[in-house]
Every structure is written in structure tokens, then in C-alpha cells.
Amino acid sequence: MRRLPRKDAVIVGLGWTGAIMGHELCQAGLQVVALERGPWRDTASDFNIGTAPDELRYGIRNDLFVRPSQDCVTARNTMDQVALPIRRWGSFLPGNGVGGAGIHWNGHTWRFLPSDFNIRSHYLERYGEGIFPENHMIQDWGISYDELEPYYDKFEYLCGISGTAGNVNGQIQPGGNPFEGWRQRGYPTPPLRMQHAQNMFTKAATELGFKPFPLPSANLSQAYTNPLGVTQGPCTYCGFCERFGCANYSKSSAQTTILPVLMRHPGFEARVQCEVVRVLKSGDGKTATGVVYVDETGEEWEQPADLVILAAYQLWNVRLMLYSGIGRPYDPNSGEGVVGKNYAYQANSAVNGFFDNQLFNSWAGAGSLGITADEYNGDNFDHTGLNFVGGANINCTTFHARPISARPIPPGTPRWGSAWKKATRDNYLTTQNIGSQGSNMSYRDCYLDLDPTYKDRLGRPLLRMTFDFKPNEERMSAYVTSKMEPIMRAMGAKQIVSNPKKGPWSVVPYQTTHNTGGAIMGDNPRTSAVNKYLQVWDMPNVFVMGASAFPQNAGYNPTGTVGALTYHAADAITKQYLKNPGQPLVQA
Amino acid sequence: MSDERLSRRTLLAATTALFGLVGTADARTVTGLPYLGNEVYPPPEARPGPWLFFTADEGAAIEAIVDRLIPTDDLGPGGKEAGCAIFIDRQLAGPYGRNEGMYMQGPFPANPLPTQGYQNQLTFAEQYRRGLAGLTAHVARNFGNRKPHQLSAEEMDRLLTSMEKREANSPEFNGSALFDLIHNNTMEGFFADPIYGGNKDMMGWKLIGFPGTRYDYREVFDKLNTRYNRPPVSLLGRPEWNKAGGRT
Structure with a gap:
């Protein structure tokens, strides 16, 4: 192993959080290196308009995601089962390369509700201890919405998010989400144009008493130049968003918002196709001294650094901590330990509607083109007597009709032959669904650790995931889905098919790449891995970005909150930590 | 799709001097914006002809x-x-x-759960x-x-x-x-x-009405709930173009 010259900071992973942190640290005058195990990716070459809209390559054969042969996880539903490797991705799709999963996201950019951050104390006060499900590990985040608001704002203005504000400084705004927390100003750009389905949904939902509003979108409605001087173009509703890179520079990503500035910063360099294999520690185990990485040829390098930022995807942050002995590993039997604890996911559902005489033309869509209603999210509704915690946003989106994967046919239709062919033709343009993005609480037996059997290409244990949907989530999903059905009926569907979320969780069908927890934040080192600045409690020069910090998951897509937490951490590092490096920002 | 990635790596190795990739020990260091004009990674096009795999x-x-x-x-x-x-x-x-x-590393147990996939x-x-x-x-x-x-x-x-x-x-x-x-x-x-x-x-x-890779459907929003009549386009263009244009 060869030793490289010391850097002020090393960043593991160059996706959303690595790019944000890289820029903030370089602006503070640090010499920064980012290590990215995937390839360099550039819009003009990698997401070229002549190659990007290719469903087989990107949507089905998974060209943009990390190859399971390089890294995957093993999965099981319960602790008494033997976990097996996810040999090809299904349920979720971890990113790879510069830009990470931020390249191929849909762009739903939410703020969590104020009561999501103090969920444990909020529900306790309103409903009493009895509302919490069996074996839950629900925790407050150790940070308030008010503390995060400026950083949500910063991320939204970096991205140029298109939307309609619902609450500006406490004043409820027409056409926005009346349930959202206060925001200091409106969205940077107006909402996307809406499709036929959204217009129908808005009419039906409004008549039923909902207050629908445009889904906040990182597919931009118009050209936008962000505070760094980087310009994005308007979305053209191509229908190749999730699983694809954007050829129009109109989906916010590290590529379209930060990298053009960051890559030219004299304090910054990136090394690609370099996989960090562990974090190095000082002799007393109290400080990180750098990282070891393996380059493409298999050679190992030591990169010393004063500050170590873990900015990989949620799963890989947790795994790197477990490999490196950072923080005490979680033990599900005793409930003690913190790393790997509180893995959670997202409990989504759908109501499909088959229509006559409506042409939805859903191939004209965008990742975040949608109308949402938040009446049954979080604690926006009275949970008394409902026997569950949490909720879901209800949405009507038009994001694609790519024909290998999106050919809805009514249940009972044959899978092949002339009857299949006719049903496929008849329903392709005339089917629409209403979805829900549901919260997922944390449980004692849903967690991440190292697999005892399966190894990666370098001989290291794979991460093992033990997870299932619990009765709390099934009850929540059934309840919210029952509120979606009347909207679909009012829209005039001739046939309605409901799919509330039910266990057991399967690795096979795609559900969502919203994996959370495992290195959770909190106000107590006994119950959380990082403090509210995402600083490791017992190794103060290591900070862990991303949704690994979520103590449980809310009824929204995570990226807005991930961006806000990153800016919040960066602000604390540059304004407080660097004045007194190596010290905890929160006293335990 | 590894073929493109391979060629990309070859390309990177061959062009390190061109765009800020430093060809030193840490061979993949990127500084500055490594933009290459006219550089795309198309998929290998399936050509007509005899079976390549099947008997x-x-x-x-x-x-x-x-x-x-x-x-x-x-x-x-x-x-x-x-x-x-x-x-x-x-x-x-x-x-x-x-x-x-x-x-594809083992072991491969005989009776995996249906929830554990392939x-x-x-x-x-x-x-x-x-x-x-x-x-x-x-x-x-x-x-x-x-x-x-x-x-x-x-x-x-x-x-x-x-x-x-x-x-x-x-x-x-x-x-x-x-x-x-x-x-x-x-x-x-x-x-x-x-x-x-x-x-x-x-x-x-054509059977179902998917217009393919046109990539810009803003006009659809001016005429919602209306049949879209433009013919589909693929990554290869349209058959008529190839016939007329004489591309080989």
C-alpha cells in the first residue's frame, strides 16, 4: 500500500452529498479529494440525447446502477431466515459513478413535516404511549424543522425546484400545500405544466375536499441559473427520467448544479473508479486518520486526511462504518449499539384506474410531474382509534409510459396471445394510477449488519439487510389507499384495482430507492450514531451524510431532506468545527 | 453493456493528457471539467444475419x-x-x-424464499x-x-x-x-x-401508440386528451429516413 500526501478532507462518494460538501469545504479554503468508485459521468457523453432514451439499456438492464458483481447486499425478512444476495437489483437501485443516484432519480423534492422531526414526542403528547407499534424504535431526530429550514431553502435554490409554496413565513398560500412547514420564500421556479390526468385528479380531489397542489419538482419548468452560476434548461417531458440521466440539463443533479463549479475549484480533485475499503483510525481509536482505497487495477492506496466525510449511498455508508469499526454495531437481541440500527424503507401503494374515452398519453411526462394531496400524511389527520403511526402523501403523477415496463392490463387478462395483444393496445394510453408515498417506522428487528457468508469481489462481507413491512405500515397503507379510491372513482375509472402495501417485502419488484437509517442522528450517543450535524459521536472528525441518518422514514421522498441535512452539516463544519477541529460539536 | 464501459476505460487511458486526467500513480484523478466533444457511448447495434447463440x-x-x-x-x-x-x-x-x-458467487441454496429473487x-x-x-x-x-x-x-x-x-x-x-x-x-x-x-x-x-425517443413533448400540453399523430422515432431514426438517406 502506498501513502499519498495528506489532504484536509477526504470525501467518500461523489453524488449529491459529496458534491455539496466538496463545494462548501473548498469554499472554506480546504484542500479536498473525493473518491468515487464508479466512473466519471458527463451529460453530453453519458446522457447524450441520441443514446439516453433507451429503456432496455437503462431501465431494464440497469446500466447506470452499481453492478451487483461489484457490490450488493444480502436480504431476508426475519432474523431466523438465511439472507441471500440480491443478485440483480429489483426493489431498489443504488447509483454508481459521479452524480450517484442523483443522476437517475425522479426529482421529487420534499421537505418533511415539522412533526416528522419530533415524531416520538409529538405522538406521545397527542395520543399517549399506546399508539406506538410493537417493537418499534421510533426516535426524535435531535433536530427541529425550524433549524433545518434555511438549509432546505439552500438546497431548493441550488436545484431551482419548480413548485407552488403553501406556507410562506406562516401565511398559507393558495394552490400550495397547506400542511407544509413554513418556508422563508416561494420556490425558485413555477410548477411544471400538468397533464390530462393531473387536471382530472385536481378536479376530483378538490370536490372531495382535498387541497391538491403541484409536486415540488427537480425537473425544471423553465431555465434557471443557480447561486453558483450554473444554468439548467427547461424540462421537455421526454418520459425518460427515473433510471435515466437527463440529456436536457433540466433535472437537478450534481452534474447540472455543482460540478461545473466544483471541478474547476483549485482546492478540489476527484479520483474515479477508486473504491474506499476502510477508514483508518489512530492508535487510540478516537480519530480517523484517512482512508484506504483500491484503484481500478487493484492497487491499494492510503489517503491521509484530517476530516473524513462519508458521502456514499445510505447502504454503503453503514457498511463502511461496520468494516472500519466506527461506532458500536447494533445488536438486535439487546437493542444496544447504534451502527446498522433503524433500517427503514418506504410503504408505497397504488390505485390503478382503467378508463374509457380518456387519452392520458403518459409517455409525455416528467419524473416529478404530478399533483399531490397531503391530508393523510404524517400527523395531518387525527390518528385516534386508527391503530397506526404515520401516513402517506397521495399523488397523481405522469412520469413515463416506457413500453417494456409500463403496459397496464386489467387483472385476469391473459399474459400472451391475441387477447393479451388487444388488451395491451386498448389500455396503454387510457390507464392512470394514483400513488401514495408512505412513511416507514423503525423496528428492533429491522436492521443492517455484515453477512456471515457472502463476500464482495474484494473478499469483504456483504451488507446484510433484515427487513419486513410490519402491521403498522400495512394498516397505514390500507387506510390511505382507501382514501385514494374515491378520488379514482370520481375521476371516472371504469375499473379500479387497489394495491395497498403488504408484507412480506420482496427484493424482486421495484418499489423505491428510499433506503434509510443505519447511522441515525439523534441527541444521545447511546441511541444514535451521529449528532444533529451528522458528526459521529465517538469519532468527531468523521461525518456521515445521507439518508442513513434518518431515524425512521417519513411519507415523502428523501432527497430534499438529505440535501438540507448536508448543508446544515457543512455550515457547522465550516463555521464551528474548523475553528476547533477534532472536537465534538454537541457535548454528549 | 460492459462493452461500452470497456471502450470508455480504454478511451480514458488513451486521452488522459487531453482533458485533465493526470496520468500518474493515482491514474484516475480528475481536475477541471473533463469534457470531450463528439464523445458518446452508443449500444452495439444488432445486425441481421445468422444466429449468434442459437443452433x-x-x-x-x-x-x-x-x-x-x-x-x-x-x-x-x-x-x-x-x-x-x-x-x-x-x-x-x-x-x-x-x-x-x-x-454470481455461491452458495446457491436449494430453496430460497420467493422474496429473495433470482x-x-x-x-x-x-x-x-x-x-x-x-x-x-x-x-x-x-x-x-x-x-x-x-x-x-x-x-x-x-x-x-x-x-x-x-x-x-x-x-x-x-x-x-x-x-x-x-x-x-x-x-x-x-x-x-x-x-x-x-x-x-x-x-x-405502433401497436400501442408509444412515440419513442422524440424527447420533446411540450406540444402535447397544448392539446391534452387528444390522439398524438406524429410517427414514432427510435435511436435508429425511422425506416423511411434510412431508405431515403442511403445510410449504410
């Missing part, structure tokens, strides 16, 4: 099957004419057939090879010593139905697994971009 009998069997899964009828041509068999052949001859990129230690190419051998024997046994492509349409439908419903499964022949595999790949071929050898002349897209 003649295997190819004939697959052609007969895809043509019943997606039959020619009054709605238009079927799976054979669309090139679904060519598509499957080219896929099996490439990275997909080798399960490239998948995690746990087959055979590659897709091997599954086809063994599955089609099993199918050939099954047909010979049950259809008077004939080969699969010699069955009538009605007989083939009966065979496929029995495979789909697990009624043809035996210790020697996992008919339902083979059915699912061929069914999945046939649908991929019928609806994937024609660059991969199926969906000839975008006939799958």
Missing part, C-alpha cells in the same frame, strides 16, 4: 414460440416478424447471456440451452416425435399453456421457468428500441 433448431423453436406469444392477427404482425427471436439471440450472445454485472447459478444463456433441450425432449415425447417448430399453432398454444401453468414440469424439464424466461425476453424484444434487433420498424410501439 438452427433452437432458433426455429424460439421463432415458433415468439410467434404464438405475440401472434400475427388483425391488429398486426407478431413476434417472429418483429424480430423477437433475433433480439433474444443477440442478447444471449452478449453480456446479458453471461449474467454480466450480476452477483438465485439461479446458471447464466441466462445456459438456462436457454438446457431449457430448450428439455423442451425438445418434452415435445418429442408428447407430440409424436416432432420438433417444437413442427407443431401447429394450436398445438404450440397448448404446449405453451401447459408450460405456463406448470403442467409440463418434470424433473428433466422446468417448463414454467423456461416459459417465464422466454415470455419476459419476448416482451423486451417486441417493445425495446429496434436497435437491439426486435420491434422491427417500431411495430410494437
